[in-house]
Amino acid sequence: MDFDKRIDTLDYLRGFALMGIIFVNIIPMLSVPLPAPHTVNASYLRFLYLFVEGRFYTIFTFLFGVGFHVFITRADAKGRNGYVLFLRRIIALFIIGYVHVQFLPGEALTVYAVCGLLIIPFYKVKKSVNLVCGTAMLIVMGIFSFKLFMVLPLMLLGIAAGQFHVFEQLAKNRNQIVIFTSIMLVLSIIGLIYQYHYAPSVFGNVSDANFQETQRFLKIGMTVGPIVSAFYAGLMIWLLQFPLVQKLLSPLKSYGRMALTNYVSQTAIILFTGKVLHLFNNITYVQSLYLCLSLLGVQLIFSQVWLRFFRFGPLEWMWRIVTYFEIPPLRK
Template sequence: MELNKRIDVIDYLRGFALLGIILVNIGPLLSAKTPAPHSLDASYWRFLYLLVEGRFYTIFTFLFGVGFYIFITRANAKGKNGYVLFLRRIAVLFLFGLIHVQFHPGEALTVYAACGLILLPFYKINKAVNLIIGIGLLVIIGISAIKILMVIPVMLLGIAAGQFGLFEVVSKRIKQVAVFTVIMFGLSAIGLLYQYQYALVLSEGVLFGREASRFINIGITIGPIVSAFYTGLLVLLLQIQIIQKLLSPLKSYGRMALTNYLLQTMFIYLAGYTFNLFGRVSYIETLYICLAIYVIQMTFSVIWLRFFQYGPLEWIWRAITYMKLPPMRRRTKAPGA
């Protein structure tokens, strides 16, 4: 593992995860209206809970676990105390989260910081053991459909993926990735068809009750499987050069994941207050707002990273973690170099 080399596929996946996270977050933040029966809104609500809710958050959590392992490993390889730096890193993340939670009660940063602290001892545990424990916990908690607790096994699986060097060798293991993706597609299709049985009650306008609760709980249970399919599919698509270029803004979006995650909340509230949307916006209208935010954030990310090495909040995060100011401007090569 090269000490400072970014793993592009992780940035693409982070950006991809952010696209889905805002779709779910915006409804509660703007107090979107309850969908009317047999409406486009009701169809979109079902789409969110079938294909988006819990799927992208899981990918983001998994990647945090991967980053957890890579960060400590690279710090240790440079002769630094990776554990101390990591503890400082998650302390800063927790502070960001404490501020963010005042505006977004369901925010993830404080949860990630707490789980990172809990899982720190697993850094030294054998990778196969971490994999087995992670899968075992995921099955048990998934069956129980306790969403908040899913973070721990998913993050642990991310640590195991980092230990196996999964993303460093992924381009050399495309056949295995393809087989994995096909298997996850099959399992996802079965799970989603089963979940969809309970989605039909939403056509009657019932968003709460036993059937609706069952619909949501099944979604939590199968969430990691669908997330694994999405991840495998994107990795396969990124092997096609033209698709990789078309999706390049997604890589910039993911490189500035912390900044963009927090800015999503800011833009949602900005839209809400500017256009008086609280309690008045429909679910399908939240999609249009998200599309506008995508364009703004991706454009900003691409332009910013042409001139700077880190996103604004990533730079602050790094500065406090290492207790020194890292160079912000992107280095340019001298003529003839």
């Protein structure tokens, strides 16, 4: 196995997940007010809760677990202490997350860093145990709508995927990918229909009854979220088995390779734009969609151009320095 070769599918999936996260994060960042009922903005809000909210961070969290296993395995194979390197990596991630959370309350990096410490012992646990425990814990947390506590089981499933070498053997398992994606599609349709059935006509604290309706709708969304996420990931993986799709989505791969830089810069750009254009509490849900699409377009182009001349994204490069205690060449 070539331990220096990147697993491209992980970069594509990471970029795909990050693209979805921004559509949800921008709402609290710019204090977007709740829309009036029976409007286009209300329809878009409902769309977000059905197809975006809790769907993409799940993929991103799962990939963190995969990346954890790949990182330590490759470090050990090169004769380095993977645990020590990963610990430095986690500390650096926590520092970045701590700064970031000052501008985006509720952001995920600090949570990932803490959970990254908790999952270290599971690297040596049998893959079947990680798979069963991760699945069982995720089902329980999903049923009780404990969103924060879903991070750990998702990472465990990522570790299990790494232990089973899922992403190294995708080309050999196309039929299994199709079967898995088809099952997740059916379950997703059932789950989303069920969630939509309980969608409130008005979101917010208009009344106690309305508040209860909204909470029930959101809890159902958290329960079915991992299923929808699994369908999204399965569909992406299946599509990426075709070289033409890989070529068409190549900007997504670059975007995923610079996930940390793009994630943090999203916050900076959105807050700066909101300040300059006076968008705080003065923008609609649909307008936030347009802003996200514009930002994503810029970041996709920037990521692809940057990686033509440099080996790492800016933050990825600094992260690597702290991890390895050495300065790698940045330019290609």
